[in-house]
Amino acid sequence: MTADGTKTKKTPRAAPAARTARAELWRVVVLNDPVNRMSYVVMVLRRVFGLAEERARKHMLEVHETGRSVLWSGTREQAEAYVFALQQWHLTAMAQTDETA
């Protein structure tokens, strides 16, 4: 489940086939929080998404200045994996579709 290779390897239960049949685009959104230092957020984004430092910093600043940043979009399963990994690092993150946004 972890997108960043951290030690918790078990994953939340796989989504049932009926749900995976949807062709929705899921977005991974990171929200601002008052605790984690900027360099920590940049490190987490680099680790979880494999971003270059400059791109991770750009997303971090977007989160800091606007309250949120969309980090990734794609399948539900991968979005869940990313959100789970971000929550392991105690970032406030969610997976959204156009319906749930």
Added chain:
Amino acid sequence: MKRVEIKLNISAVAPLLDIIKQAADDLRQNLAIRATFPEDDSEFNETWTQELLAGQNSDVRELLGLFGSDFFADGTITIDSHNSDSLLRGCSALRIQILTRWLQGIPADLLEDEDVPAEAIADEVRGPFASYTFLDQVQKIILEHLDPGAEEA
């Protein structure tokens, strides 16, 4: 393997550990940040929560383990690439809990200021604030000296 040894003042850190242990107790059954889930599926969400909680507890235990009898013998903690991820996450979870439990009344600009004079903080929350700042400094040292962001995604 990179390794950092930090020499601390035992008498200054000991009271902070009391606060940190209280926050750790709070976190035993609770996530530092409430999880959000893709859908309203209680079984899925429970599994998700329990797995996050297991990881959080493991990370907090790793952090508290730095301050065992060896620490009280010489005041030194050792951080390397084997424990740095757990320690970073443990510090984050504990800082969030300390903020939630004790520091809600402190303005954000003071929380982010690394050089806040003690008199700017009310007496009753100076201990939690010092613990919050101490854990921030541990994170800062790890980020600056062990460069965990350089690892492969």
